[in-house]
Amino acid sequence: MPGILQGDANSRSRLAAAVAAEFMGTFLFALIGGAVPAKNHQTAVCNGLALMVMIYATANISGGHLNPAVTAATLITGHTAMSRALAYMVAQVAGATLASAMHMLLVPKAAGIGCFGPGGGATLGQAFGWEVLTTMMLVMAVYSGCVGQPNFGVAGPATVGLTLLACALAAGPLSGAALNPARVLGPALVFGGCGSWAGTFTYLVGAVAAAGFSAPIYGAGPHLGRWMDAVEH
Amino acid sequence: MPGILQGDANSRSRLAAAVAAEFMGTFLFALIGGAVPAKNHQTAVCNGLALMVMIYATANISGGHLNPAVTAATLITGHTAMSRALAYMVAQVAGATLASAMHMLLVPKAAGIGCFGPGGGATLGQAFGWEVLTTMMLVMAVYSGCVGQPNFGVAGPATVGLTLLACALAAGPLSGAALNPARVLGPALVFGGCGSWAGTFTYLVGAVAAAGFSAPIYGAGPHLGRWMDAVEH
Amino acid sequence: MPGILQGDANSRSRLAAAVAAEFMGTFLFALIGGAVPAKNHQTAVCNGLALMVMIYATANISGGHLNPAVTAATLITGHTAMSRALAYMVAQVAGATLASAMHMLLVPKAAGIGCFGPGGGATLGQAFGWEVLTTMMLVMAVYSGCVGQPNFGVAGPATVGLTLLACALAAGPLSGAALNPARVLGPALVFGGCGSWAGTFTYLVGAVAAAGFSAPIYGAGPHLGRWMDAVEH
Amino acid sequence: MPGILQGDANSRSRLAAAVAAEFMGTFLFALIGGAVPAKNHQTAVCNGLALMVMIYATANISGGHLNPAVTAATLITGHTAMSRALAYMVAQVAGATLASAMHMLLVPKAAGIGCFGPGGGATLGQAFGWEVLTTMMLVMAVYSGCVGQPNFGVAGPATVGLTLLACALAAGPLSGAALNPARVLGPALVFGGCGSWAGTFTYLVGAVAAAGFSAPIYGAGPHLGRWMDAVEH
Numbered sequence: 055m056p057g058i059l060q061g062d063a064n065s066r067s068r069l070a071a072a073v074a075a076e077f078m079g080t081f082l083f084a085l086i087g088g089a090v091p092a093k094n095h096q097t098a099v100c101n102g103l104a105l106m107v108m109i110y111a112t113a114n115i116s117g118g119h120l121n122p123a124v125t126a127a128t129l130i131t132g133h134t135a136m137s138r139a140l141a142y143m144v145a146q147v148a149g150a151t152l153a154s155a156m157h158m159l160l161v162p163k164a165a166g167i168g169c170f171g172p173g174g175g176a177t178l179g180q181a182f183g184w185e186v187l188t189t190m191m192l193v194m195a196v197y198s199g200c201v202g203q204p205n206f207g208v209a210g211p212a213t214v215g216l217t218l219l220a221c222a223l224a225a226g227p228l229s230g231a232a233l234n235p236a237r238v239l240g241p242a243l244v245f246g247g248c249g250s251w252a253g254t255f256t257y258l259v260g261a262v263a264a265a266g267f268s269a270p271i272y273g274a275g276p277h278l279g280r281w282m283d284a285v286e287h
Numbered sequence: 288m289p290g291i292l293q294g295d296a297n298s299r300s301r302l303a304a305a306v307a308a309e310f311m312g313t314f315l316f317a318l319i320g321g322a323v324p325a326k327n328h329q330t331a332v333c334n335g336l337a338l339m340v341m342i343y344a345t346a347n348i349s350g351g352h353l354n355p356a357v358t359a360a361t362l363i364t365g366h367t368a369m370s371r372a373l374a375y376m377v378a379q380v381a382g383a384t385l386a387s388a389m390h391m392l393l394v395p396k397a398a399g400i401g402c403f404g405p406g407g408g409a410t411l412g413q414a415f416g417w418e419v420l421t422t423m424m425l426v427m428a429v430y431s432g433c434v435g436q437p438n439f440g441v442a443g444p445a446t447v448g449l450t451l452l453a454c455a456l457a458a459g460p461l462s463g464a465a466l467n468p469a470r471v472l473g474p475a476l477v478f479g480g481c482g483s484w485a486g487t488f489t490y491l492v493g494a495v496a497a498a499g500f501s502a503p504i505y506g507a508g509p510h511l512g513r514w515m516d517a518v519e520h
Numbered sequence: 521m522p523g524i525l526q527g528d529a530n531s532r533s534r535l536a537a538a539v540a541a542e543f544m545g546t547f548l549f550a551l552i553g554g555a556v557p558a559k560n561h562q563t564a565v566c567n568g569l570a571l572m573v574m575i576y577a578t579a580n581i582s583g584g585h586l587n588p589a590v591t592a593a594t595l596i597t598g599h600t601a602m603s604r605a606l607a608y609m610v611a612q613v614a615g616a617t618l619a620s621a622m623h624m625l626l627v628p629k630a631a632g633i634g635c636f637g638p639g640g641g642a643t644l645g646q647a648f649g650w651e652v653l654t655t656m657m658l659v660m661a662v663y664s665g666c667v668g669q670p671n672f673g674v675a676g677p678a679t680v681g682l683t684l685l686a687c688a689l690a691a692g693p694l695s696g697a698a699l700n701p702a703r704v705l706g707p708a709l710v711f712g713g714c715g716s717w718a719g720t721f722t723y724l725v726g727a728v729a730a731a732g733f734s735a736p737i738y739g740a741g742p743h744l745g746r747w748m749d750a751v752e753h
Numbered sequence: 754m755p756g757i758l759q760g761d762a763n764s765r766s767r768l769a770a771a772v773a774a775e776f777m778g779t780f781l782f783a784l785i786g787g788a789v790p791a792k793n794h795q796t797a798v799c800n801g802l803a804l805m806v807m808i809y810a811t812a813n814i815s816g817g818h819l820n821p822a823v824t825a826a827t828l829i830t831g832h833t834a835m836s837r838a839l840a841y842m843v844a845q846v847a848g849a850t851l852a853s854a855m856h857m858l859l860v861p862k863a864a865g866i867g868c869f870g871p872g873g874g875a876t877l878g879q880a881f882g883w884e885v886l887t888t889m890m891l892v893m894a895v896y897s898g899c900v901g902q903p904n905f906g907v908a909g910p911a912t913v914g915l916t917l918l919a920c921a922l923a924a925g926p927l928s929g930a931a932l933n934p935a936r937v938l939g940p941a942l943v944f945g946g947c948g949s950w951a952g953t954f955t956y957l958v959g960a961v962a963a964a965g966f967s968a969p970i971y972g973a974g975p976h977l978g979r980w981m982d983a984v985e986h
Contacts, residue, residue, distance in 0.1 A: 057502075058503060058504050059504055078504075082427075086421070086456075087457070089461075095562045096328045100456035100457050103449045103452055103453040104453040106446075106449060107446050107450045110446040111446070112431070114431070115431075160409075160416045162408035163408070175628035180626045183625065183626045184626060187548070187551060187622075194544075194548075198577040198578070198580065199576055205580075206677075207674060208439055208440060208442045208674060212442070213576040213577070219569055220553075220569040221570075223562050224552040224555040225555065228555075270523055271525055271544075272525055290971040311893075311970075315889075319919055319920055319922075319923040322924065329794045332794070332798075332918075332919075336915045336919040336922075337919040337920075337923075339912075340890075340919060343894070343898055343905055344894055344897040344898070346897075389882075393927070441907060444905075445908070561795045640861065642859075650859060653784060653859075657781045660777075664811070664813065672809055672910075673907060674907060675911070686798075686806060689785075689795050689799035691785070691788065694860065694861075737757050
């Protein structure tokens with residue numbers, strides 16, 4: 055009997071397993087990453103490693119996006135089909151939202167946990183700048199480590215997770231270091247916009263912009279990688 | 288002359304070496320992981336890395352379970368035989384118990400060291416929820432990294448250890464982040480239930496529940512991995 | 521359509537892509553590594569991991585030098601041609617300078633951020649000693665992990681980044697642990713010599729000396745590695 | 754022109770290169786690992802990672818022992834010849850001693866830096882117990898990751914370094930977590946026994962005992978690994 059994360063031979067069943075993997079992976083990533091109590095370097099370490107292990111856990115099933123910005127970038131460069139991209143994004147946001155709902159059950163004084171916003175005296179514009187640049191760096195790690203040809207095979211997911219870790223150590227005190235629209239939308243939907251729907255919207259625009267900027271860096275087409283091949287077929 | 292952790296060609300000798308590896312691996316993992324003095328992020332880092340290196344040290348001998356929840360999950364999905372599973376679990380609990388006894392010898396003011404229980408204002412029910420979800424995440428890492436086909440080969444044990452590290456950073460302050468019935472039972476047997484046999488029992492139920500929930504996620508049968516193949520034969 | 525980081529088949533286009541990769545990689549490495557607010561172990565972790573992931577991101581395009589000391593050492597040992605070496609160094613310094621300029625935009629109270637200099641009671645001479653020895657260690661990691669034959673393939677960039685991390689934990693409080701002339705020059709150009717052009721010059725001399733000392737350690741010639749092969753052709 | 758760390762084809766030249774690698778690797782490991790100012794978890798992280806990267810840097814030249822306890826264990830199990838083992842141990846102690854001498858030059862208020870001894874209320878006997886058990890764990894990681902067949906190839910040196918990191922987090926506050934006679938002898942020779950020659954001698958006995966205990970665990974003979982093969986020939 056195949057498990058939830060395994061599809062039968064036909065491609066419809068395989069797509070369903072991939073969407074389930076994106077949902078579960080993003081749920082567990084956001085559940086763990088959003089719950090770290092201390093807002094300091096532990097948050098960076100926990101989020102980077104939680105992303106890394108969940109990419110490993112889902113890479114061979116869905117490609118391990120776990121992030122609408124990654125899905126959007128690979129959609130733009132032709133590595134992910136439109137229907138699959140939409141299904142992934144819905145699953146990612148649903149997973150992150152469930153994580154925030156679970157925080158209300160499992161964390162004492164949970165209000166606002168997992169929310170993102172500027173800090174350390176930074177303006178919303180400065181936080182926006184950090185989100186754009188760090189998300190571009192994350193997408194660059196995805197292409198070089200996992201999508202490009204040649205890539206770094208077994209080390210690919212590690213480089214993506216550690217990129218988030220390093221970016222969160224540097225930009226975390228100023229922007230929160232979301233680098234992921236699902237991680238922004240999940241707590242915003244559960245905690246009433248996390249204090250500022252305008253801020254939430256700014257972060258989403260930053261991630262979309264970063265995905266758009268990333269496309270001309272690695273480009274489209276002939277360097278379609280083995281990993282994605284395995285996922286699509 | 289083969290060492291303790293090497294069996295002769297016949298399978299009975301190989302099973303004995305595997306059980307010895309589970310005992311030694313869990314003993315050293317619990318000895319190191321349970322002794323970290325500061326109850327903060329160092330505990331998470333030490334436990335995650337100690338688990339990682341002990342899985343590497345025993346993976347080619349026993350499969351590197353070192354955790355009755357992992358053994359139970361692989362028993363349910365048909366990757367571990369019943370007799371082997373029982374022998375592993377006894378060895379794991381014995382190793383963790385010896386570690387707690389050793390703590391009494393080697394740590395000044397050792398009373399209660401290595402015990403688990405709710406913290407940070409969390410109820411026992413909330414700690415139970417964290418134990419179930421984080422143990423599921425750990426078992427998911429075991430299947431994707433080590434059991435499934437294709438898996439991540441040489442990176443598999445790293446993903447399992449880093450999952451514990453990330454989970455302990457997030458859930459450690461609330462549940463202690465055991466994710467392992469042997470780690471709960473060892474100190475409980477040595478330190479009189481660690482203050483609450485009901486709490487200890489709750490943690491054990493959580494781990495068994497997580498193993499049961501994990502089976503339908505990755506499923507049984509045709510994806511039996513190379514690693515387990517190597518262990519069984 | 522190939523991206524910026526992909527060259528066409530002809531070698532002039534490939535060299536341009538490699539120089540672009542050195543620019544972008546050094547820019548993002550310096551942007552993240554130079555911005556960590558707390559001058560403690562977080563700085564070491566962030567810089568080590570940011571270097572690691574950017575080497576992974578550029579290794580298959582430019583060889584992932586991201587450091588004039590590495591380029592100089594491989595020039596001396598005959599692994600990098602003179603014209604390529606000069607182009608790389610210009611790109612590296614330009615990337616680090618842009619990072620410091622970006623810090624002025626994106627970090628509140630940015631003055632002097634990312635600057636290097638002696639600390640913890642160390643004299644400039646002691647800081648010079650640490651820079652020479654730690655840069656030699658970094659270059660040694662580059663040769664053993666990435667250039668030499670056999671090397672450590674997929675783990676090579678990780679060993680280089682973790683060398684910086686370990687060196688920055690030890691020498692960071694005394695010298696700042698630059699290990700990279702571009703990282704020294706970038707903030708010095710933007711923040712008026714970082715308080716001491718003599719100090720800046722001392723650090724640059726230290727890095728050049730380390731590159732010179734490293735050549736007779738690993739030597740030139742017949743052990744030209746696969747990685748560099750891939751980059752040159 | 755081959756570098757210092759490269760031997761010509763004849764085996765005498767190759768042995769000289771291996772001994773030079775053990776000297777340089779242990780020197781840089783002790784230089785970095787012994788200099789971390791804060792005696793807390795940063796010490797553990799720095800020492801674990803510095804060991805890891807220096808094993809990577811020397812593994813293909815000398816086997817990357819960098820520790821007389823490792824050399825002694827592989828001597829007992831027949832993986833290292835007696836003449837090579839003696840030369841390695843002399844080089845390791847010389848490297849660690851040079852590192853301590855360098856600390857006197859490069860660290861303000863260097864007296865006693867890098868010394869080991871009991872702490873946190875532990876007796877010398879308790880520190881001895883930790884040294885024996887943690888060194889056994891380290892040697893176990895060496896055999897499973899690097900010597901045994903099958904081993905973990907490219908991940909081997911990482912598992913050894915991370916074992917030291919985890920052990921130093923747990924046992925560091927009680928024993929200092931040397932796990933290495935060269936690291937004990939180096940500062941003791943430079944700083945007059947580090948306050949207690951009896952303590953120094955106890956640590957050396959602990960490491961030798963651990964090497965002796967480790968032999969029957971992994972055993973001798975038919976599982977001679979590829980790595981050592983590559984080194985010997």
